[in-house]
Amino acid sequence: MAEPNTNELDGGIALPFEKSIAHFPKQIADLEAEQIKTGRDFAAEIRQLRAQYVSMLRKTYQSLNPWETVQVARHPRRPLAKDYIDTIVKNFVELHGDRCFGDDKAIIGGLGRIGTEKIMLLAQHKGRDTKEKIIQNFGMAQPEGYRKALRLMKLAEKYQLPIVTLIDTPGAYPGLGSEERGVAEAIAVNLREMSRLRVPIVCIVIGEGGSGGALGIAVGDKIAVMEYAYYSVISPEGCASILWRTAEKAPEAAEALQLTGASLQELGIIDDVIPEPLGAAHRNPAEAAHNLEQYIVKTLRTLKRFKADNLVNQRYESWRAKGKFLEREPK
Protein backbone atom coordinates (compact mmCIF):
# COMPACT_ATOMS: atom_id res chain seq x y z
CA MET A 1 0.00 0.00 0.00
CA ALA A 2 1.33 3.44 -0.91
CA GLU A 3 2.24 5.84 1.85
CA PRO A 4 -0.26 8.56 2.57
CA ASN A 5 0.59 11.80 0.84
CA THR A 6 2.23 14.06 3.44
CA ASN A 7 0.37 17.16 2.36
CA GLU A 8 -2.97 15.43 2.68
CA LEU A 9 -2.15 13.42 5.78
CA ASP A 10 -5.55 13.79 7.31
CA GLY A 11 -7.27 15.66 4.54
CA GLY A 12 -6.99 18.69 6.79
CA ILE A 13 -9.85 17.56 9.00
CA ALA A 14 -9.61 14.94 11.70
CA LEU A 15 -12.71 12.95 12.56
CA PRO A 16 -13.69 12.45 16.22
CA PHE A 17 -12.36 8.88 16.32
CA GLU A 18 -9.01 10.04 14.94
CA LYS A 19 -8.06 11.93 18.13
CA SER A 20 -5.14 9.64 18.92
CA ILE A 21 -3.58 10.14 15.48
CA ALA A 22 -4.59 13.71 14.71
CA HIS A 23 -1.32 15.22 15.96
CA PHE A 24 0.97 13.23 13.65
CA PRO A 25 0.49 15.16 10.39
CA LYS A 26 1.37 18.46 12.02
CA GLN A 27 4.35 17.01 13.89
CA ILE A 28 5.71 15.55 10.68
CA ALA A 29 5.11 18.74 8.73
CA ASP A 30 6.72 20.85 11.49
CA LEU A 31 9.76 18.64 11.57
CA GLU A 32 10.10 18.78 7.80
CA ALA A 33 9.85 22.57 7.89
CA GLU A 34 12.39 22.72 10.66
CA GLN A 35 14.74 20.55 8.62
CA ILE A 36 14.53 22.91 5.67
CA LYS A 37 14.85 26.01 7.83
CA THR A 38 17.78 24.88 9.93
CA GLY A 39 19.46 22.48 7.56
CA ARG A 40 19.63 19.90 10.36
CA ASP A 41 18.92 16.28 9.54
CA PHE A 42 15.69 14.95 11.06
CA ALA A 43 15.28 12.16 8.53
CA ALA A 44 15.40 9.41 11.14
CA GLU A 45 12.84 11.15 13.39
CA ILE A 46 10.56 11.82 10.47
CA ARG A 47 10.81 8.23 9.34
CA GLN A 48 9.94 7.04 12.82
CA LEU A 49 6.97 9.39 13.14
CA ARG A 50 5.70 8.31 9.77
CA ALA A 51 5.99 4.66 10.70
CA GLN A 52 4.08 5.32 13.92
CA TYR A 53 1.45 7.28 12.07
CA VAL A 54 0.98 4.60 9.42
CA SER A 55 0.74 1.86 12.00
CA MET A 56 -1.82 3.77 14.10
CA LEU A 57 -3.81 4.65 11.00
CA ARG A 58 -3.86 1.03 9.97
CA LYS A 59 -4.96 -0.02 13.44
CA THR A 60 -7.73 2.59 13.58
CA TYR A 61 -9.05 1.94 10.10
CA GLN A 62 -8.99 -1.83 10.44
CA SER A 63 -11.67 -1.72 13.05
CA LEU A 64 -13.95 1.21 12.17
CA ASN A 65 -17.44 0.77 13.50
CA PRO A 66 -20.42 1.48 11.20
CA TRP A 67 -20.98 5.01 12.53
CA GLU A 68 -17.32 5.88 12.03
CA THR A 69 -17.62 4.54 8.49
CA VAL A 70 -20.60 6.85 7.88
CA GLN A 71 -18.48 9.77 9.08
CA VAL A 72 -15.70 8.83 6.68
CA ALA A 73 -18.23 8.47 3.84
CA ARG A 74 -19.33 12.04 4.58
CA HIS A 75 -15.84 13.45 5.17
CA PRO A 76 -15.71 16.97 3.72
CA ARG A 77 -12.56 16.11 1.78
CA ARG A 78 -13.68 12.74 0.50
CA PRO A 79 -13.32 12.51 -3.29
CA LEU A 80 -16.62 13.25 -5.03
CA ALA A 81 -17.93 12.08 -8.38
CA LYS A 82 -16.34 15.00 -10.25
CA ASP A 83 -12.94 14.19 -8.77
CA TYR A 84 -13.22 10.65 -10.06
CA ILE A 85 -14.47 11.84 -13.44
CA ASP A 86 -11.49 14.21 -13.73
CA THR A 87 -9.08 11.43 -12.82
CA ILE A 88 -10.30 8.32 -14.57
CA VAL A 89 -12.70 9.36 -17.35
CA LYS A 90 -10.94 10.44 -20.53
CA ASN A 91 -12.53 12.88 -23.00
CA PHE A 92 -15.71 13.23 -20.97
CA VAL A 93 -18.59 14.80 -22.91
CA GLU A 94 -21.30 15.90 -20.53
CA LEU A 95 -24.84 15.54 -21.84
CA HIS A 96 -27.58 17.60 -20.23
CA GLY A 97 -31.29 17.51 -19.60
CA ASP A 98 -34.28 15.20 -19.53
CA ARG A 99 -35.93 16.71 -22.68
CA CYS A 100 -38.97 17.31 -20.59
CA PHE A 101 -38.45 19.71 -17.71
CA GLY A 102 -34.82 20.64 -17.15
CA ASP A 103 -31.26 19.68 -16.36
CA ASP A 104 -30.80 18.31 -12.87
CA LYS A 105 -27.21 18.96 -11.86
CA ALA A 106 -27.35 16.55 -8.94
CA ILE A 107 -26.77 13.80 -11.50
CA ILE A 108 -24.01 14.29 -14.05
CA GLY A 109 -24.32 12.25 -17.23
CA GLY A 110 -22.20 11.84 -20.30
CA LEU A 111 -19.94 9.85 -22.59
CA GLY A 112 -16.34 9.08 -21.91
CA ARG A 113 -13.67 6.46 -21.81
CA ILE A 114 -12.49 4.45 -18.81
CA GLY A 115 -9.37 2.47 -19.62
CA THR A 116 -9.92 1.59 -23.27
CA GLU A 117 -13.67 1.22 -22.81
CA LYS A 118 -16.22 3.68 -24.21
CA ILE A 119 -18.91 4.14 -21.56
CA MET A 120 -21.99 6.09 -20.55
CA LEU A 121 -21.44 7.56 -17.11
CA LEU A 122 -24.10 8.65 -14.64
CA ALA A 123 -22.84 10.12 -11.40
CA GLN A 124 -24.40 11.79 -8.38
CA HIS A 125 -22.30 14.77 -7.38
CA LYS A 126 -22.79 16.47 -4.02
CA GLY A 127 -20.66 19.53 -4.71
CA ARG A 128 -17.50 20.59 -2.92
CA ASP A 129 -17.88 24.22 -1.81
CA THR A 130 -21.05 26.00 -0.80
CA LYS A 131 -21.69 27.46 -4.23
CA GLU A 132 -21.28 24.12 -5.94
CA LYS A 133 -23.38 22.35 -3.34
CA ILE A 134 -26.27 24.67 -4.02
CA ILE A 135 -25.97 24.11 -7.78
CA GLN A 136 -25.81 20.33 -7.32
CA ASN A 137 -28.46 20.45 -4.59
CA PHE A 138 -26.13 18.43 -2.30
CA GLY A 139 -26.44 15.50 -4.69
CA MET A 140 -30.17 15.21 -4.01
CA ALA A 141 -31.74 14.56 -7.38
CA GLN A 142 -35.25 15.48 -8.47
CA PRO A 143 -37.38 13.61 -11.03
CA GLU A 144 -35.66 15.23 -13.99
CA GLY A 145 -32.32 13.87 -12.77
CA TYR A 146 -33.62 10.30 -12.82
CA ARG A 147 -35.30 10.90 -16.19
CA LYS A 148 -32.11 12.34 -17.66
CA ALA A 149 -30.26 9.29 -16.39
CA LEU A 150 -32.75 6.98 -18.08
CA ARG A 151 -32.64 8.92 -21.34
CA LEU A 152 -28.88 8.60 -21.44
CA MET A 153 -28.95 4.93 -20.45
CA LYS A 154 -31.32 4.21 -23.33
CA LEU A 155 -28.95 6.05 -25.63
CA ALA A 156 -26.16 3.81 -24.34
CA GLU A 157 -28.28 0.75 -25.01
CA LYS A 158 -28.93 1.90 -28.57
CA TYR A 159 -25.19 2.04 -29.28
CA GLN A 160 -24.21 -0.90 -27.06
CA LEU A 161 -22.17 1.17 -24.67
CA PRO A 162 -21.75 -0.18 -21.15
CA ILE A 163 -23.12 1.97 -18.34
CA VAL A 164 -21.23 2.99 -15.21
CA THR A 165 -23.04 4.71 -12.35
CA LEU A 166 -21.40 6.38 -9.35
CA ILE A 167 -23.71 6.77 -6.37
CA ASP A 168 -23.25 9.44 -3.72
CA THR A 169 -26.40 10.99 -2.33
CA PRO A 170 -28.12 11.52 1.01
CA GLY A 171 -31.35 10.72 -0.87
CA ALA A 172 -33.68 12.09 -3.52
CA TYR A 173 -34.83 15.65 -2.85
CA PRO A 174 -37.92 15.86 -0.62
CA GLY A 175 -39.32 19.11 -1.99
CA LEU A 176 -42.64 20.33 -3.38
CA GLY A 177 -41.57 20.37 -7.02
CA SER A 178 -39.89 17.00 -6.71
CA GLU A 179 -43.16 15.42 -5.51
CA GLU A 180 -45.31 17.36 -7.99
CA ARG A 181 -43.24 16.16 -10.91
CA GLY A 182 -43.35 12.58 -9.66
CA VAL A 183 -40.02 11.65 -8.13
CA ALA A 184 -41.49 8.30 -7.06
CA GLU A 185 -42.62 7.54 -10.59
CA ALA A 186 -39.25 8.57 -12.03
CA ILE A 187 -37.34 6.27 -9.65
CA ALA A 188 -39.80 3.39 -10.16
CA VAL A 189 -39.45 3.57 -13.93
CA ASN A 190 -35.64 3.57 -13.65
CA LEU A 191 -35.74 0.43 -11.49
CA ARG A 192 -37.92 -1.35 -14.03
CA GLU A 193 -35.98 -0.19 -17.09
CA MET A 194 -32.49 -0.72 -15.66
CA SER A 195 -33.45 -4.33 -14.94
CA ARG A 196 -33.85 -4.97 -18.66
CA LEU A 197 -31.32 -2.73 -20.43
CA ARG A 198 -29.36 -4.90 -22.85
CA VAL A 199 -25.91 -3.55 -22.00
CA PRO A 200 -23.60 -4.17 -19.03
CA ILE A 201 -24.29 -1.94 -16.02
CA VAL A 202 -21.82 -1.45 -13.18
CA CYS A 203 -22.95 0.54 -10.13
CA ILE A 204 -20.59 1.78 -7.43
CA VAL A 205 -21.48 3.55 -4.21
CA ILE A 206 -18.55 5.93 -3.74
CA GLY A 207 -19.84 7.78 -0.65
CA GLU A 208 -23.39 7.83 0.60
CA GLY A 209 -25.93 5.36 -0.72
CA GLY A 210 -29.03 7.13 0.54
CA SER A 211 -32.08 4.93 0.10
CA GLY A 212 -34.36 5.11 -2.96
CA GLY A 213 -32.52 8.16 -4.23
CA ALA A 214 -29.41 5.99 -4.58
CA LEU A 215 -31.20 2.91 -5.87
CA GLY A 216 -32.75 4.99 -8.68
CA ILE A 217 -29.47 4.69 -10.61
CA ALA A 218 -28.13 1.55 -8.92
CA VAL A 219 -29.75 -1.44 -10.59
CA GLY A 220 -27.13 -3.32 -12.57
CA ASP A 221 -25.10 -6.45 -13.19
CA LYS A 222 -22.50 -5.74 -10.53
CA ILE A 223 -23.03 -3.59 -7.47
CA ALA A 224 -20.01 -2.47 -5.51
CA VAL A 225 -19.48 -0.28 -2.48
CA MET A 226 -16.19 1.45 -1.73
CA GLU A 227 -14.58 0.32 1.50
CA TYR A 228 -15.66 3.35 3.57
CA ALA A 229 -18.88 4.15 1.76
CA TYR A 230 -22.27 3.04 3.07
CA TYR A 231 -25.61 2.07 1.61
CA SER A 232 -28.78 2.14 3.67
CA VAL A 233 -32.56 2.08 3.57
CA ILE A 234 -32.61 5.14 5.83
CA SER A 235 -29.97 7.45 7.30
CA PRO A 236 -28.74 6.45 10.75
CA GLU A 237 -30.10 9.76 12.07
CA GLY A 238 -33.53 9.10 10.57
CA CYS A 239 -33.67 5.58 11.91
CA ALA A 240 -32.52 6.74 15.35
CA SER A 241 -35.10 9.49 15.53
CA ILE A 242 -37.89 7.04 14.77
CA LEU A 243 -36.86 4.04 16.87
CA TRP A 244 -34.76 5.65 19.59
CA ARG A 245 -36.75 8.91 19.46
CA THR A 246 -33.54 10.93 19.15
CA ALA A 247 -31.10 11.46 16.30
CA GLU A 248 -28.29 11.32 18.88
CA LYS A 249 -28.56 7.54 18.83
CA ALA A 250 -27.37 7.50 15.20
CA PRO A 251 -24.28 5.43 16.14
CA GLU A 252 -26.54 2.66 17.51
CA ALA A 253 -28.79 2.89 14.47
CA ALA A 254 -25.80 2.69 12.10
CA GLU A 255 -24.72 -0.48 13.89
CA ALA A 256 -28.21 -2.01 13.69
CA LEU A 257 -28.74 -1.16 10.02
CA GLN A 258 -25.67 -3.13 8.83
CA LEU A 259 -24.88 -0.52 6.23
CA THR A 260 -21.17 -1.07 5.61
CA GLY A 261 -19.72 -2.79 2.56
CA ALA A 262 -18.70 -5.93 4.44
CA SER A 263 -22.16 -6.38 6.00
CA LEU A 264 -23.95 -5.66 2.72
CA GLN A 265 -21.82 -8.24 0.97
CA GLU A 266 -22.57 -10.80 3.66
CA LEU A 267 -26.30 -10.11 3.27
CA GLY A 268 -26.06 -10.72 -0.48
CA ILE A 269 -27.02 -7.14 -1.31
CA ILE A 270 -23.82 -6.16 -3.10
CA ASP A 271 -21.23 -8.08 -5.11
CA ASP A 272 -17.95 -6.40 -4.25
CA VAL A 273 -16.17 -4.04 -1.88
CA ILE A 274 -13.54 -1.83 -3.52
CA PRO A 275 -10.53 -1.30 -1.24
CA GLU A 276 -9.55 2.23 -0.28
CA PRO A 277 -6.07 3.52 0.51
CA LEU A 278 -4.75 3.48 4.05
CA GLY A 279 -6.81 5.90 6.12
CA ALA A 280 -9.57 6.15 3.45
CA ALA A 281 -9.98 7.80 0.06
CA HIS A 282 -9.50 11.40 1.22
CA ARG A 283 -5.95 10.64 2.37
CA ASN A 284 -4.94 9.46 -1.05
CA PRO A 285 -7.51 10.36 -3.73
CA ALA A 286 -5.21 9.21 -6.54
CA GLU A 287 -4.99 5.71 -5.15
CA ALA A 288 -8.74 5.60 -4.50
CA ALA A 289 -9.36 6.63 -8.11
CA HIS A 290 -6.92 4.01 -9.33
CA ASN A 291 -8.70 1.26 -7.39
CA LEU A 292 -12.05 2.41 -8.73
CA GLU A 293 -10.73 2.46 -12.28
CA GLN A 294 -9.23 -1.02 -11.92
CA TYR A 295 -12.53 -2.37 -10.64
CA ILE A 296 -14.55 -0.84 -13.48
CA VAL A 297 -12.15 -2.00 -16.18
CA LYS A 298 -11.95 -5.53 -14.80
CA THR A 299 -15.72 -5.83 -14.29
CA LEU A 300 -16.62 -4.47 -17.73
CA ARG A 301 -14.16 -6.88 -19.33
CA THR A 302 -15.99 -9.79 -17.65
CA LEU A 303 -19.50 -8.52 -18.40
CA LYS A 304 -18.74 -7.82 -22.05
CA ARG A 305 -18.28 -11.52 -22.66
CA PHE A 306 -21.97 -12.28 -22.10
CA LYS A 307 -24.61 -12.16 -24.79
CA ALA A 308 -27.28 -9.55 -24.06
CA ASP A 309 -29.94 -12.20 -23.33
CA ASN A 310 -27.73 -13.98 -20.82
CA LEU A 311 -26.67 -10.71 -19.25
CA VAL A 312 -30.28 -9.63 -18.68
CA ASN A 313 -31.27 -13.07 -17.36
CA GLN A 314 -28.37 -13.15 -14.93
CA ARG A 315 -29.19 -9.65 -13.79
CA TYR A 316 -32.77 -10.70 -13.12
CA GLU A 317 -31.68 -13.75 -11.16
CA SER A 318 -29.22 -11.78 -9.07
CA TRP A 319 -31.89 -9.22 -8.06
CA ARG A 320 -34.49 -11.96 -7.68
CA ALA A 321 -32.29 -13.51 -5.01
CA LYS A 322 -32.05 -10.39 -2.82
CA GLY A 323 -34.01 -10.73 0.39
CA LYS A 324 -33.98 -12.95 3.47
CA PHE A 325 -37.03 -14.77 4.78
CA LEU A 326 -38.23 -18.07 6.15
CA GLU A 327 -40.08 -20.57 4.06
CA ARG A 328 -42.23 -23.15 5.77
CA GLU A 329 -43.49 -26.33 4.23
CA PRO A 330 -46.59 -25.46 2.20
CA LYS A 331 -49.74 -26.78 3.83
Next chain:
Amino acid sequence: MAKNTKDEQQATSPYDAAALPVPSPRKKREVPDGLWMRCPNCEAMLYRKAVTENLEVCPKCEHHFRMGGRARVEHLCDPGSFEELFAEIAPADPLNFHWQGKSYAKRIAGEQKKTGYVEAILTGATYIKGRRVALGVMAGDFLMGSMGSVLGEKLTRLIEYATEHSLPLVVVCISGGARMHEGALSLMQMAKTSAALARYDEAGGLYLAVLTDPTTGGTTASFAMLGDIIIAEPNALIGFAGPRVIANTIKAELPEGFQRAEFLQEKGFVDTIVHRKELRSEIARLIDYCKPG
Protein backbone atom coordinates in the same frame (compact mmCIF):
# COMPACT_ATOMS: atom_id res chain seq x y z
CA MET B 1 -9.35 19.48 -4.59
CA ALA B 2 -11.20 22.56 -3.41
CA LYS B 3 -10.47 24.11 -0.04
CA ASN B 4 -12.60 23.06 2.81
CA THR B 5 -14.98 25.67 4.18
CA LYS B 6 -16.65 25.86 7.55
CA ASP B 7 -20.13 25.57 6.18
CA GLU B 8 -19.52 22.19 4.62
CA GLN B 9 -22.15 20.66 6.75
CA GLN B 10 -23.51 17.31 5.86
CA ALA B 11 -27.15 17.13 5.11
CA THR B 12 -28.68 14.07 6.69
CA SER B 13 -30.65 11.81 4.45
CA PRO B 14 -33.93 13.32 3.43
CA TYR B 15 -35.04 9.78 2.97
CA ASP B 16 -35.66 9.44 6.60
CA ALA B 17 -39.15 9.74 5.24
CA ALA B 18 -39.02 6.49 3.37
CA ALA B 19 -39.49 4.43 6.47
CA LEU B 20 -41.55 6.87 8.48
CA PRO B 21 -44.98 5.76 9.46
CA VAL B 22 -47.04 8.47 7.84
CA PRO B 23 -49.25 10.08 10.39
CA SER B 24 -52.74 10.98 9.38
CA PRO B 25 -52.91 14.75 9.18
CA ARG B 26 -56.15 14.56 11.12
CA LYS B 27 -55.68 14.46 14.84
CA LYS B 28 -58.72 12.48 15.90
CA ARG B 29 -58.71 8.75 16.00
CA GLU B 30 -60.25 7.42 12.85
CA VAL B 31 -61.17 3.94 13.94
CA PRO B 32 -62.02 3.78 17.63
CA ASP B 33 -63.25 0.54 19.08
CA GLY B 34 -66.50 1.86 20.52
CA LEU B 35 -70.00 1.60 19.22
CA TRP B 36 -69.93 5.14 17.88
CA MET B 37 -67.28 7.05 16.02
CA ARG B 38 -66.79 10.55 14.69
CA CYS B 39 -65.98 11.14 11.03
CA PRO B 40 -62.78 13.22 10.87
CA ASN B 41 -64.01 14.91 7.71
CA CYS B 42 -67.64 15.88 8.34
CA GLU B 43 -67.49 15.37 12.12
CA ALA B 44 -70.78 13.47 12.11
CA MET B 45 -71.28 10.88 14.84
CA LEU B 46 -71.50 7.55 13.07
CA TYR B 47 -72.69 4.15 14.16
CA ARG B 48 -69.55 2.01 13.90
CA LYS B 49 -71.35 -0.96 12.37
CA ALA B 50 -73.00 1.20 9.73
CA VAL B 51 -69.56 2.44 8.61
CA THR B 52 -68.21 -1.10 8.36
CA GLU B 53 -71.25 -2.20 6.40
CA ASN B 54 -70.64 0.76 4.11
CA LEU B 55 -67.10 -0.55 3.24
CA GLU B 56 -65.47 1.72 5.86
CA VAL B 57 -66.78 4.78 4.09
CA CYS B 58 -68.60 7.60 5.91
CA PRO B 59 -72.27 7.35 4.90
CA LYS B 60 -72.64 11.12 5.34
CA CYS B 61 -69.66 12.56 3.41
CA GLU B 62 -68.01 9.60 1.60
CA HIS B 63 -64.78 9.94 3.57
CA HIS B 64 -62.78 6.75 2.99
CA PHE B 65 -61.47 5.24 6.22
CA ARG B 66 -58.52 2.85 6.05
CA MET B 67 -59.47 -0.75 5.41
CA GLY B 68 -57.68 -3.76 6.90
CA GLY B 69 -56.03 -6.32 4.62
CA ARG B 70 -58.49 -9.14 5.27
CA ALA B 71 -61.53 -6.84 4.90
CA ARG B 72 -60.10 -5.60 1.61
CA VAL B 73 -59.74 -9.13 0.26
CA GLU B 74 -63.29 -9.95 1.29
CA HIS B 75 -64.62 -6.84 -0.36
CA LEU B 76 -62.74 -7.22 -3.67
CA CYS B 77 -63.06 -10.94 -4.31
CA ASP B 78 -66.12 -12.84 -5.39
CA PRO B 79 -67.35 -14.59 -2.23
CA GLY B 80 -65.15 -17.51 -1.25
CA SER B 81 -62.97 -17.27 -4.37
CA PHE B 82 -59.71 -16.11 -2.81
CA GLU B 83 -57.11 -18.88 -2.89
CA GLU B 84 -54.17 -17.69 -0.86
CA LEU B 85 -50.75 -18.30 -2.43
CA PHE B 86 -47.25 -18.13 -0.95
CA ALA B 87 -48.58 -18.09 2.62
CA GLU B 88 -45.62 -20.27 3.59
CA ILE B 89 -43.23 -17.31 3.31
CA ALA B 90 -42.62 -15.72 6.69
CA PRO B 91 -40.41 -12.93 8.02
CA ALA B 92 -36.99 -13.68 9.45
CA ASP B 93 -34.84 -11.27 11.43
CA PRO B 94 -31.83 -11.20 9.10
CA LEU B 95 -30.11 -8.29 10.85
CA ASN B 96 -30.89 -9.47 14.37
CA PHE B 97 -32.24 -5.96 14.77
CA HIS B 98 -32.46 -4.57 18.31
CA TRP B 99 -33.24 -1.16 19.74
CA GLN B 100 -33.85 0.07 23.27
CA GLY B 101 -34.35 -3.42 24.65
CA LYS B 102 -36.80 -4.27 21.87
CA SER B 103 -36.25 -6.65 19.01
CA TYR B 104 -37.61 -6.93 15.49
CA ALA B 105 -38.30 -10.64 16.01
CA LYS B 106 -40.55 -9.85 18.98
CA ARG B 107 -42.17 -6.96 17.16
CA ILE B 108 -43.05 -9.27 14.25
CA ALA B 109 -44.43 -11.92 16.60
CA GLY B 110 -46.57 -9.26 18.25
CA GLU B 111 -47.93 -7.98 14.94
CA GLN B 112 -48.70 -11.52 13.82
CA LYS B 113 -50.62 -12.19 17.00
CA LYS B 114 -52.47 -8.88 16.82
CA THR B 115 -53.50 -9.09 13.16
CA GLY B 116 -53.55 -12.79 12.36
CA TYR B 117 -51.41 -12.11 9.26
CA VAL B 118 -47.95 -13.57 8.73
CA GLU B 119 -46.82 -10.38 6.98
CA ALA B 120 -47.97 -7.07 5.53
CA ILE B 121 -49.28 -8.56 2.29
CA LEU B 122 -51.82 -11.19 1.26
CA THR B 123 -51.31 -12.76 -2.15
CA GLY B 124 -53.48 -15.15 -4.08
CA ALA B 125 -55.52 -16.04 -7.11
CA THR B 126 -59.14 -15.06 -7.16
CA TYR B 127 -62.13 -13.88 -9.16
CA ILE B 128 -63.34 -10.29 -9.31
CA LYS B 129 -66.81 -10.17 -10.83
CA GLY B 130 -66.03 -13.44 -12.54
CA ARG B 131 -62.67 -12.32 -13.95
CA ARG B 132 -59.73 -14.44 -12.88
CA VAL B 133 -56.94 -12.27 -11.43
CA ALA B 134 -53.73 -12.51 -9.44
CA LEU B 135 -54.33 -10.31 -6.40
CA GLY B 136 -51.96 -8.74 -3.91
CA VAL B 137 -53.38 -6.81 -0.98
CA MET B 138 -51.08 -4.96 1.35
CA ALA B 139 -52.12 -4.91 4.97
CA GLY B 140 -51.79 -1.45 6.45
CA ASP B 141 -52.72 -2.93 9.80
CA PHE B 142 -49.44 -4.94 9.88
CA LEU B 143 -46.44 -2.73 10.77
CA MET B 144 -47.87 0.13 8.66
CA GLY B 145 -47.80 -2.01 5.53
CA SER B 146 -44.04 -1.59 5.47
CA MET B 147 -42.05 -3.41 2.80
CA GLY B 148 -39.48 -5.98 3.85
CA SER B 149 -38.05 -9.13 2.30
CA VAL B 150 -41.29 -11.13 2.63
CA LEU B 151 -43.40 -8.49 0.95
CA GLY B 152 -40.90 -8.29 -1.91
CA GLU B 153 -40.70 -12.05 -2.28
CA LYS B 154 -44.44 -12.69 -2.13
CA LEU B 155 -45.20 -9.90 -4.55
CA THR B 156 -42.45 -11.06 -6.93
CA ARG B 157 -43.83 -14.62 -6.84
CA LEU B 158 -47.31 -13.27 -7.48
CA ILE B 159 -46.07 -11.28 -10.50
CA GLU B 160 -44.28 -14.38 -11.80
CA TYR B 161 -47.44 -16.42 -11.21
CA ALA B 162 -49.50 -13.87 -13.14
CA THR B 163 -46.91 -13.96 -15.95
CA GLU B 164 -46.92 -17.73 -16.10
CA HIS B 165 -50.73 -18.05 -16.02
CA SER B 166 -51.40 -14.99 -18.22
CA LEU B 167 -53.54 -13.36 -15.54
CA PRO B 168 -54.29 -9.71 -14.97
CA LEU B 169 -52.51 -8.46 -11.84
CA VAL B 170 -54.17 -6.25 -9.23
CA VAL B 171 -52.15 -4.88 -6.32
CA VAL B 172 -53.82 -2.82 -3.60
CA CYS B 173 -51.19 -0.60 -2.00
CA ILE B 174 -51.09 0.86 1.47
CA SER B 175 -47.66 1.43 2.92
CA GLY B 176 -45.47 3.54 5.12
CA GLY B 177 -42.51 2.62 2.87
CA ALA B 178 -39.50 0.36 3.21
CA ARG B 179 -39.09 -1.42 6.55
CA MET B 180 -35.95 -0.22 8.28
CA HIS B 181 -35.61 -3.27 10.56
CA GLU B 182 -34.35 -5.26 7.57
CA GLY B 183 -31.94 -2.55 6.44
CA ALA B 184 -30.95 -2.39 2.78
CA LEU B 185 -32.63 -5.78 2.20
CA SER B 186 -35.93 -3.87 2.30
CA LEU B 187 -34.63 -1.32 -0.17
CA MET B 188 -33.68 -4.07 -2.62
CA GLN B 189 -37.31 -5.24 -2.76
CA MET B 190 -38.14 -2.09 -4.74
CA ALA B 191 -35.84 -3.19 -7.55
CA LYS B 192 -36.75 -6.86 -7.28
CA THR B 193 -40.50 -6.26 -7.70
CA SER B 194 -39.88 -3.71 -10.47
CA ALA B 195 -37.71 -6.21 -12.36
CA ALA B 196 -40.48 -8.81 -12.12
CA LEU B 197 -42.93 -6.22 -13.45
CA ALA B 198 -40.65 -5.60 -16.44
CA ARG B 199 -40.95 -9.28 -17.40
CA TYR B 200 -44.69 -9.27 -16.80
CA ASP B 201 -44.92 -6.20 -19.03
CA GLU B 202 -42.94 -7.94 -21.78
CA ALA B 203 -45.31 -10.90 -21.55
CA GLY B 204 -48.19 -8.51 -22.19
CA GLY B 205 -49.70 -8.65 -18.72
CA LEU B 206 -52.16 -6.02 -17.50
CA TYR B 207 -51.23 -4.53 -14.14
CA LEU B 208 -53.74 -2.46 -12.21
CA ALA B 209 -52.26 -0.66 -9.21
CA VAL B 210 -54.77 0.53 -6.62
CA LEU B 211 -53.33 3.21 -4.34
CA THR B 212 -55.05 3.71 -1.02
CA ASP B 213 -54.41 5.96 1.96
CA PRO B 214 -51.46 6.14 2.60
CA THR B 215 -49.06 4.94 -0.10
CA THR B 216 -45.61 6.37 0.50
CA GLY B 217 -41.84 5.86 0.40
CA GLY B 218 -40.25 2.91 -1.35
CA THR B 219 -43.60 1.35 -2.19
CA THR B 220 -44.63 4.40 -4.20
CA ALA B 221 -41.19 4.59 -5.83
CA SER B 222 -41.49 1.05 -7.15
CA PHE B 223 -44.49 -1.18 -7.91
CA ALA B 224 -47.19 1.33 -6.89
CA MET B 225 -46.18 3.75 -9.66
CA LEU B 226 -45.66 1.06 -12.30
CA GLY B 227 -49.29 0.15 -12.98
CA ASP B 228 -50.41 0.11 -16.60
CA ILE B 229 -53.39 1.81 -15.06
CA ILE B 230 -53.10 3.55 -11.70
CA ILE B 231 -56.31 3.79 -9.69
CA ALA B 232 -56.50 5.78 -6.47
CA GLU B 233 -59.10 5.99 -3.74
CA PRO B 234 -60.50 9.46 -3.03
CA ASN B 235 -58.27 11.70 -0.93
CA ALA B 236 -55.61 8.99 -0.48
CA LEU B 237 -52.19 10.32 0.55
CA ILE B 238 -49.72 9.29 -2.16
CA GLY B 239 -46.11 10.41 -2.23
CA PHE B 240 -42.47 9.54 -1.89
CA ALA B 241 -41.31 11.71 1.00
CA GLY B 242 -43.61 12.03 3.99
CA PRO B 243 -45.43 15.36 4.35
CA ARG B 244 -43.59 16.17 7.56
CA VAL B 245 -40.19 15.70 5.96
CA ILE B 246 -41.13 17.93 3.05
CA ALA B 247 -42.49 20.61 5.38
CA ASN B 248 -39.21 20.46 7.33
CA THR B 249 -37.18 20.74 4.13
CA ILE B 250 -39.01 23.70 2.66
CA LYS B 251 -39.67 25.22 6.10
CA ALA B 252 -43.22 26.08 5.17
CA GLU B 253 -46.67 24.60 5.40
CA LEU B 254 -47.73 22.35 2.58
CA PRO B 255 -50.45 23.56 0.26
CA GLU B 256 -53.98 22.25 0.84
CA GLY B 257 -54.53 18.90 -0.84
CA PHE B 258 -50.81 18.34 -1.53
CA GLN B 259 -49.98 14.65 -2.18
CA ARG B 260 -53.66 13.69 -2.19
CA ALA B 261 -55.11 11.47 -4.93
CA GLU B 262 -56.85 14.40 -6.63
CA PHE B 263 -53.59 16.38 -6.65
CA LEU B 264 -51.73 13.47 -8.23
CA GLN B 265 -54.40 13.07 -10.87
CA GLU B 266 -54.13 16.78 -11.63
CA LYS B 267 -50.32 16.45 -11.94
CA GLY B 268 -50.66 13.44 -14.22
CA PHE B 269 -49.67 10.52 -12.01
CA VAL B 270 -53.00 8.85 -11.35
CA ASP B 271 -55.27 7.60 -14.13
CA THR B 272 -58.53 7.55 -12.26
CA ILE B 273 -59.98 8.06 -8.81
CA VAL B 274 -62.53 5.43 -7.92
CA HIS B 275 -64.95 5.30 -5.00
CA ARG B 276 -64.53 2.12 -2.99
CA LYS B 277 -68.11 1.13 -3.86
CA GLU B 278 -67.22 1.14 -7.56
CA LEU B 279 -63.80 -0.50 -7.27
CA ARG B 280 -64.84 -4.07 -8.13
CA SER B 281 -66.84 -3.09 -11.18
CA GLU B 282 -64.20 -0.61 -12.36
CA ILE B 283 -61.47 -3.29 -12.16
CA ALA B 284 -63.68 -5.72 -14.08
CA ARG B 285 -64.43 -3.10 -16.74
CA LEU B 286 -60.75 -2.21 -17.22
CA ILE B 287 -59.79 -5.88 -17.50
CA ASP B 288 -62.46 -6.36 -20.18
CA TYR B 289 -61.21 -3.36 -22.16
CA CYS B 290 -57.65 -4.64 -22.15
CA LYS B 291 -58.56 -8.20 -23.09
CA PRO B 292 -57.83 -9.21 -26.66
CA GLY B 293 -60.92 -9.26 -28.87
